[in-house]
Amino acid sequence: MLIIAIIFPFHFQTVFSAVDGIRPSQSISDGKTLVSKEAMFEFGFFSLGNSKSRYVGIWYKNIPITIVWVANRCKPINNSSGLLTINSTGNLVLLYQNKSVAWSTSASKQAKKPLVELLDSGNLVLRDEEDKNSENYLWQSFDYPCDTLIAGMKIGRDLRTGRNLRLSAWKNWDDPCPGDFTYGLEFDQKLNTYPEFYLRKGNAKCYRSGPWNGIRFSGGVEQRPNPYFSFESVYSDDEVYYGFNLKNKSLISILAVNQTTSLRQRLTWIKADQAWKPYSNSPRDDCDKYRHCGANANCDMKENPICECLKGFKPTSPETWSLMDWSKGCVRNKPMSSLEKGKDGFIKFPGLKVPDTTHSWVNKSMNTKECRAKCLSSSSCMAYTNTDIRGQGSGCALWFGDLIDIRQFPQGGQDLFIRMPSSELGKVGDNMRVVIVVSVIGGFSGMLLLGFCFCRRGSEGKTARNIETICQHGGQEEDLELPLFNLSSIIVATENFSPYNKLGEGGFGPVYRGKLEDGQEIAVKRLSINSAQGVYELKNEVKLIAKLQHRNLVKLLGCCIQGEEKLLVYEYMPNKSLDFFIFDQKQGKLFEWSKRLQIICGIARGLLYLHQDSRLRVIHRDLKASNVLLDNDMNPKISDFGLARIFGGDQTEEQTNRVIGTYGYMAPEYAFDGLFSVKSDVFSFGILVLEIVSGKKSRGFHHQNHGVTLIGHAWKLHKEGNSIEMFDKHLREADNNVEQVLRCIHVGLLCVQQSPVDRPNMSSVVVMLGSESELPQPKPPGYFVEMDLAKGGHSSTNPESSSMNDMSISLLDAR
Structure with missing residues (x-):
């Protein structure tokens, strides 16, 4: 469960909120509001940030400030003198102090008895009270969408009037005037093409939904039939539009365009958590x-x-x-x-x-x-x-x-x-x-042989017999040779898994140091009987590491499965793991900057190999300090591939039903819905960089007891131009390369940006670490503030403010 609390400064003064409509004899001054009959929505004046400028809009009544519509988007009132009233032509008008018009409705005809109402759908309507059909609207806010689409609204084109209904992002969190990001339906009426959604920045296309295919837009996999939403698409001679409705009326969901993150997001309100939860984003990934x-x-x-x-x-x-x-x-x-x-x-x-x-x-x-x-x-x-x-x-x-x-x-x-x-x-x-034949044969063979290692009596350590493992990938068969160890030789090498030889323990089980008869030192990972990870994870690790060869990845020497024992044998890393050095006060003082930079660059090269240069695309999913081992020369080697995936999934198409990982390192989209990609590893790498630079653990970091995470602390210092304060105090006064330190912090912040779309690929990270070129400015990160999970949090559609941006995480399966 992920709890988000993202608040932007927003203020309004409510004197009363008792009516849902106004008539010509009534008005709404600043400080008064309209409230829909069932108290779903509220309409009135508000301000953004520390500005005194006043806007008129609609927001959810019982949800912490979430603006869904703004009337005077580009014409704010400069003080609290604004007034809403119905004029002589029957239109609702917003007046400045000098009675000039800042904004007004444009009724299709003049009503004999005009009435302005705020409906529980969130629609502000103008109608004639004498018209027996209460749904004959002369004007409605649903016809003038801003940045948010709510249930019952529609976006598209009225072919009779030529009106184009589309979403347009705010310029920024303090200015609701339309920015350059828009989201709407487009098609060529002359060529009779099918409509598609386009997210544009100015005239440039950023994302395309794919055309309507009778059920959904072909690129909108999240629109598949589900118990939450029903999607409506109309393509007639009079109009082309799209909208959605909620099957459960207690569910609240919106679709919004975000200028800062360059995303079209669907958000769902989770009442128990008092937070908006992202349901889907577009674009989701590079594809x-x-x-x-x-x-x-x-x-x-x-x-x-x-x-x-x-x-x-x-x-x-x-x-x-x-x-x-x-x-x-x-x-x-x-x-x-x-x-x-x-x-x-x-x-x-x-x-x-x-x-x-x-x-x-x-x-x-x-x-x-x-x-x-x-x-x-x-x-x-x-x-x-x-x-x-x-x-x-x-x-x-x-x-x-x-x-x-x-x-x-x-x-x-x-x-x-x-x-x-x-x-x-x-x-x-x-x-x-050929592909079909090989796939069938390879798949059948894989079911029988994939990843199994057999222990054979009489074989000895390094000279053990080899087993041919057949793996099918991409329609090809590959022979992988992996040395086998018998159990007796492992028992001798580790002195029967003596506690004195125990190096540590992870989610898989304990790891022991050992020495073979020929003098070679090894590390033996022993699957715990009670471990949540089992044979599948062991096979996964065998299959992956046997195919991966890189100086910054730990080397698998062999394996053994005999009876209840399931063992993996690795090269021994004499300097233990990275966390032993960077989080220990005594060792940290000796861990100079040049070594830290060497480790950062080595981890980056190892990840680049996994993501791009290896025969497989591998997502590690559990990158953390304890899973980075150090050899004699303090070169880093990424280890523990039990949770890794060969599949190059994205935030919506590769999903696990069981989120397993480590608190403090998980990317937000993985923690939200189990959605992972190479950008999930990039996020974890960014955390590692900040930990290596600061000598502080991400998990449990509470800066000055204000609940700010390590990421939040780094972000604040960056915004203040004081990032050097992130540097480990033991090294800060030494003769170090300050520019390198600041560059690493900057790269780390780029890697932990909230949206995976904004994070760089590891190929870009390696280039940025090794060059002196100007770096792009990072956008706000994920997990800015750690909150008390028992208390929960609240949210708006605005991901950051100048003062607060709270987010914390609670997961069932952590390591």
């Missing part, structure tokens, strides 16, 4: 960034690298592509001009967010067969899909020109049929058949 892989390429977070040309295509610029600059995208192996009528065909690419529909053509009544024929009839048609994934056979979309912004989903997604000349059909078809 969600618009055109991240360029044209005619597929982005897949499970792969390394994540960008790959579609089959039948090749990099436009092989040189830049090899440097992981994918912006130029891919081109066909054979140009479209090589298509031969009657001989070309299509290759099916399943499970995709289909391409940007800007250059597409749509027919809602065509079936799949007709759609295919239509594409074949045009020499410039690149691809087609059935736009209704419910299997009803209706709906056709055709693409012309490059295929832009495709991503792969592990489940769900749509089938895309890409046109190929006959010469390419044979090549791609053969390859696909």
Whole structure:
């Protein structure tokens, strides 16, 4: 359970809050409010931060300050003299002290008996009280969305009036005037394209939802049928819009656009925690960034690298592509001009967010067969899909020109049929058949043999027999040789697991020092019978470490499974683990800066190898000081891969039902919902950097008893321009490289930013640590303040203020 308390300064003075509507004879002065009948929402004057400027808006009545709508977004009242009243034309107006108009409604016609009401839906409406139909609104705030979409609202386009309803972020936390981030539905009415959501910064596209497919937007995996929300999308001759409703009326959820985090977020109010909990973010990862892989390429977070040309295509610029600059995208192996009528065909690419529909053509009544024929009839048609994934056979979309912004989903997604000349059909078809055969064979073999290590009597330590372990990855079979140790040799080496040889104990179990007959020193990890981690974690560690070879990763020498004993044998690290040095007062004084910097850079290189340069994309998930071992020369080696995953998941698509990790190191998105990615490891690395620099533990750090976390302390000092105070006091007065220290703190803060989208990749981190280039300014971090978990916290949609930004965490499974 994650508790967030993020408060921005907000003040209003309420003299009374007893009415839900006003008539021409009434007015609302500053200090008075309207409250909806069931006290769901409140409407009145408020200020932001320490400003005296007054705004008029709507907020939740019983939830700590969450603004959902602002009337005078760019025209604040400079004092408390503002007045809301109904004028002679029947419109609600906001007046300055001199009676000039700051803001007003624009009723479709003049009411005989105007009435302004605040509904329990959060909609402020103007209607004619004499109209028997109380839902005939002459004006409503729902038609003028700001940065927040609430249940019952809609965003889209009224094709009769041309009105475009979209969300626009605030400029900043103190200014609700529209910023340059917008979120709305877009489509080409002339080409009859399907609507898609776009998050834009100015005119530039940042994120695309994928087109509507009959059930959801193809890139919106969070919109799959669920017990909480129902989604509504209307595409008619009069209007195109999207909205959501709540199946449980006691549930409160909003969708907001955030200028600071550059995200579209869905937040759900958790009453028990008195906090807003993120349900989904967009963009979620690098594959969600618009055109991240360029044209005619597929982005897949499970792969390394994540960008790959579609089959039948090749990099436009092989040189830049090899440097992981994918912006130029891919081109066909054979140009479209090589298509031969009657001989070309299509290759099916399943499970995709289909391409940007800007250059597409749509027919809602065509079936799949007709759609295919239509594409074949045009020499410039690149691809087609059935736009209704419910299997009803209706709906056709055709693409012309490059295929832009495709991503792969592990489940769900749509089938895309890409046109190929006959010469390419044979090549791609053969390859696909090979993949299928190898996958089946490899998967069956893997079930039988994956990760098992057998102990054989008579074999001795280092010269033990090898076992052939078959692992299937990416449609290929690999033979991995791993030395085996028999139990008797391990017992002799560790003196029967003597307490005197015990090096420590983790979530897996105790670790013992030992010496083999040939004199080689080893470390033996012994699975505890009562450990929450078991054979699966042991197999996972064997499988991963056997494939990974890097100077900053601990080396696995072998394994043994015999009876109840399950053992892993590693190279011995004489200098124990990192936490032994940095958190110990005596050892910390001797741990000079040059060694600390060497360790920071070594951990960064090890993570870079795991995330990018190894044969597998590995997410460690439990990076912490005690899992970094030090060799004779104090070189760091990342250890303990029991919780690691080969899968390159993101905050919404790779999820674990059981969050296991270590307090103080978990990234917020992992703690929220078990969502992890390479950026989760980046967050943990940032914590490690701050710990190494300061000599302080992240967990349990309470600066001056004010509850500020280590991250919060670093952030405050950074904002004050006094980051050097973070440096370990034992080394602060020594002759150290201050610029290096400050740079490491700055990089650490970049790594612990709240949003995973903002955190750098490890490749960027390594470059930043080794260069003198200017660094970007970090955004507010996660876990700013540690709160009393029993008391809970509260939240708003604003992630930070100048004074407070509280967040703490409580998890069931911690190590």
